[in-house]
Amino acid sequence: MAVEKQAGHAEVRAYLEYFRDMGVYDFYRNGEPQAIEAATMEAVVERVESVRATPVAPVVAVVETGPSVPATQAAAVGFDIAKPVSFDDLAPLPEVRVAAGDRAAALAVIRADIGDCTRCPLAYGGRRNIVFGDGDAKARLMFVGEGPGADEDEQGLPFVGKSGQLLNNMIGAMGLSREQVYIANIVKCRPPANRAPEPVEANTCTQFLVRQMDVVQPEYVVALGATAATYLLGVKQSLASLRGRWHDVRGAKAVVTYHPAFLLRDPRQKGEAWKDLQMVMAAMGLKQGK
The missing domain is CATH 3.40.470.10 (Uracil-DNA glycosylase-like domain)
Structure with missing residues (x-):
């Protein structure tokens, strides 16, 4: 479990660094990014794990396609x-x-x-x-x-x-x-x-x-x-x-x-x-x- 959570942290950290490079900081509504980064990653990882563990009903996708370009x-x-x-x-x-x-x-x-x-x-x-x-x-x-x-x-x-x-x-x-x-x-x-x-x-x-x-x-x-x-x-x-x-x-x-x-x-x-x-x-x- 600890290994999986550590891997999750690394994945979220990569996303955060990517958006920082793009000039996006909207994750941090209050406080300094460095101070809340650990809490942010912990919350995101826990949320991802929760979603993955939640069973979902089968979904039948209906794809609507518009007219193609000639x-x-x-x-x-x-x-x-x-x-x-x-x-x-x-x-x-x-x-x-x-x-x-x-x-x-x-x-x-x-x-x-x-x-x-x-x-x-x-x-x-x-x-x-x-x-x-x-x-x-x-x-x-x-x-x-x-x-x-x-x-x-x-x-x-x-x-x-x-x-x-x-x-x-x-x-x-x-x-x-x-x-x-x-x-x-x-x-x-x-x-x-x-x-x-x-x-x-x-x-x-x-x-x-x-x-x-x-x-x-x-x-x-x-x-x-x-x-x-x-x-x-x-x-x-x-x-x-x-x-x-x-x-x-x-x-x-x-x-x-x-x-x-x-x-x-x-x-x-x-x-x-x-x-x-x-x-x-x-x-x-x-x-x-x-």
């Missing part, structure tokens, strides 16, 4: 939709022909191309609106998030819920307004239950984000959260390893920081996010707003 549509994307790809590896995209310098019209063409999209399973997940993008079509700075939430799905605009309010405050602290930047997401339809987008969904949708970036031509990009970083940079690494340095994305200089939703859950990381934004401010010559 193979022709998947092939038309131009890359392997099963894993992240670098933006720079994408096949050349069709040229958007509009009046010279009319970037707003060019964005409207892209939105028309998206149409009532059924290219990936998110089309069948109960979405209300396709959330395209918002802001200045000639913005120097672009923010890219993960995907729409319930408020965004309702209104058809990115970052309008509590996360959006925090993002607006972050933009204001940089000395800018929301109207002076451009905001978009990796996917334009809300994933069910606000889960992270699957690779097939994200990679199918990023072709339109690439076109948006090519039209807006931002000088700087802020990737909000791990999902945005993964699909903007084409690499799957920890947020900690990607923060604090510049990355190249479609000719723009990009930084990676925490998603506003994460900052709402763990306000202690706001200072770290502010350091990331200060990198952009210094490069753009911005002064802190009120």
Whole structure:
């Protein structure tokens, strides 16, 4: 029994260390992590052992599957939709022909191309609106998030819920307004239950984000959260390893920081996010707003 409990401690410790590396500390609502780590592991191990010892009735699983993505549509994307790809590896995209310098019209063409999209399973997940993008079509700075939430799905605009309010405050602290930047997401339809987008969904949708970036031509990009970083940079690494340095994305200089939703859950990381934004401010010559 002692050996099993020791093994359980090691397993839980590994999980705790993993989440610490990811910047997640929500386990510790009161007190210092070091002081309660032993009690936390003891409680978790005992709970796991209790659950394992409890008999359960047989369960018959009924799996509902939505319509699959047609193979022709998947092939038309131009890359392997099963894993992240670098933006720079994408096949050349069709040229958007509009009046010279009319970037707003060019964005409207892209939105028309998206149409009532059924290219990936998110089309069948109960979405209300396709959330395209918002802001200045000639913005120097672009923010890219993960995907729409319930408020965004309702209104058809990115970052309008509590996360959006925090993002607006972050933009204001940089000395800018929301109207002076451009905001978009990796996917334009809300994933069910606000889960992270699957690779097939994200990679199918990023072709339109690439076109948006090519039209807006931002000088700087802020990737909000791990999902945005993964699909903007084409690499799957920890947020900690990607923060604090510049990355190249479609000719723009990009930084990676925490998603506003994460900052709402763990306000202690706001200072770290502010350091990331200060990198952009210094490069753009911005002064802190009120």
